[in-house]
Amino acid sequence: MTLITTDPAPPEETDTRAPLHEAIYQALRARLATGAFAPGESLSLRALASELGGSVTPVRDAVWRLTAEHALTIGPTRRIIVPEMDEDGIVELMRARVLLEPEAAARALPFITSGHIATMLNANAAMNSALRRGDVVGYMASNHAFHFALYRAGPSDVIVPMIEGIWVRFGPFMRLMFPQAVNELDVSDRHGDALAAIETGDEERLRAAITADVGDGLACMIKKT
Amino acid sequence: MTLITTDPAPPEETDTRAPLHEAIYQALRARLATGAFAPGESLSLRALASELGGSVTPVRDAVWRLTAEHALTIGPTRRIIVPEMDEDGIVELMRARVLLEPEAAARALPFITSGHIATMLNANAAMNSALRRGDVVGYMASNHAFHFALYRAGPSDVIVPMIEGIWVRFGPFMRLMFPQAVNELDVSDRHGDALAAIETGDEERLRAAITADVGDGLACMIKKT
DNA sequence: CGCCTCGCTTTGTTATAACAAAAAGTGCTT
DNA sequence: AAGCACTTTTTGTTATAACAAAGCGAGGCG
Numbered sequence: 001m002t003l004i005t006t007d008p009a010p011p012e013e014t015d016t017r018a019p020l021h022e023a024i025y026q027a028l029r030a031r032l033a034t035g036a037f038a039p040g041e042s043l044s045l046r047a048l049a050s051e052l053g054g055s056v057t058p059v060r061d062a063v064w065r066l067t068a069e070h071a072l073t074i075g076p077t078r079r080i081i082v083p084e085m086d087e088d089g090i091v092e093l094m095r096a097r098v099l100l101e102p103e104a105a106a107r108a109l110p111f112i113t114s115g116h117i118a119t120m121l122n123a124n125a126a127m128n129s130a131l132r133r134g135d136v137v138g139y140m141a142s143n144h145a146f147h148f149a150l151y152r153a154g155p156s157d158v159i160v161p162m163i164e165g166i167w168v169r170f171g172p173f174m175r176l177m178f179p180q181a182v183n184e185l186d187v188s189d190r191h192g193d194a195l196a197a198i199e200t201g202d203e204e205r206l207r208a209a210i211t212a213d214v215g216d217g218l219a220c221m222i223k224k225t
Numbered sequence: 226m227t228l229i230t231t232d233p234a235p236p237e238e239t240d241t242r243a244p245l246h247e248a249i250y251q252a253l254r255a256r257l258a259t260g261a262f263a264p265g266e267s268l269s270l271r272a273l274a275s276e277l278g279g280s281v282t283p284v285r286d287a288v289w290r291l292t293a294e295h296a297l298t299i300g301p302t303r304r305i306i307v308p309e310m311d312e313d314g315i316v317e318l319m320r321a322r323v324l325l326e327p328e329a330a331a332r333a334l335p336f337i338t339s340g341h342i343a344t345m346l347n348a349n350a351a352m353n354s355a356l357r358r359g360d361v362v363g364y365m366a367s368n369h370a371f372h373f374a375l376y377r378a379g380p381s382d383v384i385v386p387m388i389e390g391i392w393v394r395f396g397p398f399m400r401l402m403f404p405q406a407v408n409e410l411d412v413s414d415r416h417g418d419a420l421a422a423i424e425t426g427d428e429e430r431l432r433a434a435i436t437a438d439v440g441d442g443l444a445c446m447i448k449k450t
Numbered sequence: 451c452g453c454c455t456c457g458c459t460t461t462g463t464t465a466t467a468a469c470a471a472a473a474a475g476t477g478c479t480t
Numbered sequence: 481a482a483g484c485a486c487t488t489t490t491t492g493t494t495a496t497a498a499c500a501a502a503g504c505g506a507g508g509c510g
Contacts, residue, residue, distance in 0.1 A: 017471095019303070019493065044461065055495045056462090057282070061289045068293030070386075077502055078244070078462055088380075096383045103324055158321045161295075162387055242501095244463065269491065280465045281492090302472060303492055454509080461502070472491065479484080 021058035028052070028062050032071050032082070033171035034137055039084040042075070071168045085173055093166055094218040100163050101151070101214060102207035105194070108154030109203055117198065119149040124191045140174055146191055150198075173221070190216060246283035253277070253287050257296050257307065258369075258396035259362050264309040267300070296393045310398055312447055318391055319443040325388050326376070326439060327432035330419070333379030334428055342423065344374040349416045365399055371416055375423075398446070415441060 028048070031037060045056045045063065052059065063080055066072040073083045085093075123146035130138030144167060151160045190213035197205035253273070256262060270281045270288070277284065288305055291297040298308045310318075348371035355363030369392060376385045415438035422430035 021493080042461095046461080057285075057494055057496095060282075060462090061285060061493095064286045064289045065293045068290045074462095079502085080462085092381055092383045095381070096387070099324060099328055099384070156317055156320070158317045158391075159324070162321070166383075246463080271491080282464055282466095285492090286463095299492095304472085305492085452510085454507105456507085457505090459502105459504075461500100463499080463501100465498085466496085468495085469493085470491100471493100472489105474487105474489070476487075477485095480482090 019058070020054045021061035024048075024052050024054060024058050025062035025065055028066060029071065029168065032066070033168055034140070035172050035174065037082045037172060039082050039172045041082045043072075043080045043082070045080070069165050069168060071165075071171075082172055083169070085169075090173070090221050091218070093169060094214060094221075096166055097163070097214045098211055100159050100166070101147070102210045104151040104154060104156060104159050104163060105206050105210045106203050107156055108150055108152070109198065109201065109206060111153045111155065112150070112198055113153070116149055116153045117195065120146050120191075120195060123149060124195070127191070136174075140171075150194070188212070188216065244283070245279045246286035249273070249277050249279060249283050250287035250290055253291060254296065254393065257291070258393055259365070260397050260399065262307045262397060264307055264397045266307050268297075268305045268307070270305070294390050294393060296390075296396075307397055308394070310394075315398070315446050316443070318394060319439060319446075321391055322388070322439045323436055325384050325391070326372070327435045329376040329379060329381060329384050329388060330431050330435045331428045332381055333375055333377070334423065334426065334431060336378045336380065337375070337423055338378070341374055341378045342420065345371050345416075345420060348374060349420070352416070361399075365396075375419070413437070413441065 037043070043063075045059050048063075049056050049059045063072060067074060067080075070083065073081050075081050123142050127139055127142035127146060130136075130142055148160070148164070151163060154160070190209050194206055194209035194213070197203075197209055262268070268288075270284050273288075274281050274284045288297060292299060292305075295308065298306050300306050348367050352364055352367035352371060355361075355367055373385070373389070376388060379385070415434050419431055419434035419438070422428075422434055
């Protein structure tokens with residue numbers, strides 16, 4: 001009798017069935033995003049393998065994935081290097097953000113629930129707290145959480161990953177230039193403006209707030225070069 | 226005696242110093258873009274290795290790169306499958322194109338030379354020829370050449386690769402639905418409109434032409450579902 | 451003192467083998 | 481004849497070894 005077939009695998013806490021290369025990918029991505037590697041630094045497969053555990057094969061998988069996302073680069077002699085960026089590159093990345101992020105926000109607007117707003121409020125509070133504390137990593141994480149709580153509320157599974165890819169590419173550099181610029185950021189509350197626009201359902205105002213937020217970040221970055 | 230050290234590598238015709246995984250990546254990407262694989266089809270590392278030459282390791286590198294570009298997907302049981310797409314997915318991809326491509330064209334406009342225009346004219350002629358001939362693959366290749374001759378004239382190395390990624394994801398499906406829609410495409414000459422806008426330096430008209438061109442493609446695609 | 455050359459080390463690349471899980475084929479039972 | 485359990489093959493994953501080229505340091509020549 002086919003009562004209940006089986007009980008496949010409920011008691012999984014840490015998923016040991018996840019492939020090693022995926023864990024290595026996540027670890028490397030997190031280190032990139034928090035600026036653990038300096039731009040221009042070169043990484044070696046064997047060093048990463050012995051540091052993160054495992055052999056060169058899974059590290060290789062992770063590195064190629066990151067390379068496809070432009071989070072890592074291969075040099076002319078096939079060396080794995082953390083990408084560098086000049087001011088033109090920053091502007092280029094920011095222009096892509098200005099293009100994509102207001103659109104993602106506007107498209108998410110009809111799908112935003114009170115749960116999303118709560119998440120954004122929390123992230124914003126944590127961000128301001130980290131800002132006052134001088135916690136750069138915490139600031140970046142909270143800022144990321146705010147933006148993507150908004151974008152991911154929408155149905156688009158195309159441009160949101162694109163935006164995510166842009167943010168990852170910023171990781172190594174935000175860490176370098178934000179400490180000096182952190183004092184000048186609280187003058188204008190773009191996030192609060194965005195939240196107000198969301199509550200009134202004002203799409204144009206939301207677009208403007210996100211655009212201004214990105215513009216503030218750009219201003220901070222090119223000011224230091 | 227150290228007369229002449231060595232003879233490094235001048236007589237290279239086919240670059241044998243290029244890594245195998247890169248050749249495999251290009252081969253796989255080309256097959257995807259021309260619809261050689263059916264959506265939903267599953268690929269195996271060993272089969273690809275023996276078919277394209279080499280071992281599983283370089284194939285693995287190529288597959289992970291394609292996976293990061295969403296040109297391939299890994300199934301729930303870690304099987305390599307070529308992605309499927311429903312109408313919502315097509316619309317989503319097209320919305321991203323409408324967002325990115327007019328911008329890329331507008332930004333490239335000040336950098337367009339007569340050489341670029343010649344390339345675009347040739348591509349356009351080849352496209353119309355392929356269209357009349359019923360050559361779907363030739364049509365797709367020429368259309369691709371036209372658009373990216375335009376986009377790549379500009380200085381942006383961020384959004385153009387994004388657009389390229391979107392086009393690759395379309396490959397497996399254009400092949401399926403274009404044969405029936407090919408007869409209705411010559412009514413409006415968006416490419417000629419774009420070229421006219423370029424020669425007069427009219428940015429708004431160029432944006433409009435590219436937007437209309439993408440819209441035509443979308444109309445052809447969702448009409449068949 | 452600067453530059454080049456030689457030798458050693460480290461690097462990416464590729465092939466191969468072993469292993470667990472999934473798929474597929476096979477034969478039996480009902 | 482259809483469904484089910486078992487066996488066999490195929491699959492992705494990982495580790496490891498061998499190889500060529502690039503880095504890199506020391507030592508010698510100008």
